[in-house]
Amino acid sequence: MLCSVALVLSCSIEKKATKAFRVGKYQNAIDLNKKILENNPNNAKANYFIAESYRLSNRIKEAEPFYAKAGGRQLDQDSIQFYRAQSLKAAGKYSDASKEFDALVASTQNVPLKDRAAAERKGIDYLAHLDEKKNYYKVKNLEALNTSASEFSPAYVNNELYFTSSRGDGKIYEAEGKPFTDIYKVATSGAKVDVATITKLPTTFNDEIRNEGCATFSPDGKTMIFAKGNSEKKKGGGVDVDLYISRNRNNVWSEPVPVNVNTVIKSEADGDAQNFSWDSSPCFAPDGRTLYFASNRKGGYGGTDIYSAQMDSRGRFSRVRNLGPEVNTVADEAFPYVAEDAKLYFASDGHPGYGGLDLFVVLRKNGKTVIENLGQPMNSSSDDFGIFLFRPDRGFFTSNRDGGKGDDDIYTFVNEDPDLKVVNYYLAGVTYTNDKDGKLQILPNAKVSLLDAEGTNMQDYVTGNDGKFLFRVYENENYSLVGDAEGFIVKRQTYTTLGKSVDPATLKDLINNITLDTTIVLDKKEQGKSFVLENIFYEFNQWFIRPDAAVELDKLVQILIDNPELKIELSSHTDSIASDSYNLELSQRRAQSAVDYIIQRGIAPDRLVPKGYGESKPIARNTNPDGSDNAAGRQKNRRTEFKILEINAIPKPIEDEEEFDEDKYFRGGN
Known part of the structure; x- marks a missing residue:
C-alpha cells in the first residue's frame, strides 16, 4: 500500500514537472524534478529536464552536472552531449568541453550538429589567439548600483541611467524563480551614479505580472522603446516578448503601445496554444530613425537574430531586415547597440567566444564586414551583454561573471588605448534638377538611397525643401547613390571614398567628423525627351x-x-x-x-x-x-x-x- 501511494505521488510530481517545463515555468520544473532526484539521483529524465530548464532560463553553467546524468527514451543523446559541452565551456572548463565536442564530431550522424560542434571546438582554440592580443579595456563592477538581484541592460540618456532589475519584492516569475523585472532609472554623471535617486518607472511602463526591460531612447530622449513580456493571463501569452513604444510630449510620456515590428509564433504544445514569439533588446541608432532589435521570427539563421527597421516621418517602422549570416549564426545574437562612431556591438553565443554570451563589434574594413570579439576582460566564460558607450572610450555593460554581487550585474569600462581615435565619415549632398534654361535648381522631396559595392541598400534619405541628404560612409569603400522623385527619372551614380580618408595619427581630438560632398541631378520624366x-x-x-x-x-x-x-x-x-x-x-x-x-x-x-x-x-x-x-x-x-x-x-x-x-x-x- 505504501509503495502504491509513493508511486502515485511520484507520478503526480512527474506529471506536474513535465507540464511546468512545457509551459515555460522552468524554475518550477527544476524544483519539482529535484524532488524526484531526492529518491532517485540517477533518474535520467529528471536530470534532463533540470538541465534543459537551466539552459532555457539562461543558466546553462548550472546545467552541467545534470546533463552528465541526462537521458531517456526518445531524447536526442547527441543534443544532450552538445549542450553538456556548452555548459562545460560556460563554466570555464575548456579542456573538458573540447573533449566533448571532439567526441560528438566523431560520433554524430547529425550533420548540422556536427558542424556546430566543430565550430565550437575551433572557437575554443581561437581563444588562445584572442588572449595574445593587446587589450586596453579596464572593467569595474558598479557596486553602488548592483544588488544580489539582477541588474542589466543599461541605457544612458540626458544624465540618467536606465536599467532593468529584479530587485523588487513582488510576484515571482516562475520561469526563473525570481521577481518580475522592472525598469528603473538613476541620476548619473558618466559612471558616477547617485543611488539616492534610484526610481522605478511608473506603472505606465512597469506591470507587476510582466517582465519589462531593455529600454532604448532616440537621441533626443523623446522616444522610448522597451521590451515587455506578455501576461500569463493574456490568451496565448506567458512566453512571448514584444516591443513597446512611448513618446514624450510636454514632459508627459504617452501610454506605451506595441511597435509594428512584433511577430507571433504559435506552438500547440500539450494542446494549449502558446505564443513563443520573442522581439526584444531594442536599440536606436544615432540617426534616430534606424531601430535594431533581436527576434526569433521565422526566416532567421537560428535562435535569435538581429534585425533592423526604418522609422518613417509618421513614426511607423518598416523595411525589417535581417542583418545576415555575417552577424547572425545558428545560435543566439541579441542586445545590439550602435555607438556614435556607427560601430554595431552585440552579444552572441554563436561566434567564437569564452562561453555563454560574449560581446562583439562589427567593423567595416575595405568594404567587408569583420566581426571581432572584444576579448577579456570585457568577456568571460559567463554571459556578457548589454553594452552602452556614453563616451567613445567608456561605458557600461552587463555580466553575470563570478565575483559580482549576485545575478546579472552592471559593470563600467574604460578603453585606455592610446591610439584610440574616432573618425566619422559623412557624405553630404544636394538633389538638383535643371530648369527650362538649363540652370540647376534645388529638387526637394527626393528619395536618395545609399548602396554598397554589392548593391545592398544601406540607408534611405528623403530630402526636405533644401534638397539636402546625409549618409554615414566608411573609408576605402565604393558606393552607389540612387536618386528618385515623383515625375523624374531614377538616377544611379557611383561614389568612392578611396583615397579620401584621413590619417588618424594626424588628428588631435578623440572624436573627428569628416564630411565629404556630392550632388545628384535628376532629369524630368517627359515623353519625347x-x-x-x-x-x-x-x-x-x-x-x-x-x-x-x-x-x-x-x-x-x-x-x-x-x-x-x-x-x-x-x-x-x-x-x-x-x-x-x-x-x-x-x-x-x-x-x-x-x-x-x-x-x-x-x-x-x-x-x-x-x-x-x-x-x-x-x-x-x-x-x-x-x-x-x-x-x-x-x-x-x-x-x-x-x-x-x-x-x-x-x-x-x-x-x-x-x-x-x-x-x-x-x-x-x-
Missing part, C-alpha cells in the same frame, strides 16, 4: 559593340531597370561623310546592335525601338561657314541617344511605411 549617351564608339564602318561602349550601354540598362515604366527609342546618328543612304543603313545597324545588346542584358524587347537617322538630325555643323571641315561638330553628330517614347505602368511611389522591395527596384544592376 532625348538624352545623349556619352562615349559610345564604333570601329570604322562597323556596328559591333566595343567593350568601352558596353560599359556605357550597361548604364542605360540600369536606367531601364530602375525605371521599368519607360519605353525608349535608341537612335544612332552619323556625321555627313559618305552618302545619305550609306549613313542611314550604318546607323540603323548600329542602333539595332545596341538594342540587341541591351536585350541580352535582360530588358524586354517591347521596351526598345532601334532607329538609325544617319546624318539627318545633326546637333552641330559638320563644316564651318567657309566650307572647311568642322571636326568638333562632326564628333558631336556621331552620337547615340535614347528618347522616351512612352511612360506606362508607372509604379506607385514608395510610401515611407511600406517595405522596400529590393527585387523590384534594384535587381540585376552593375
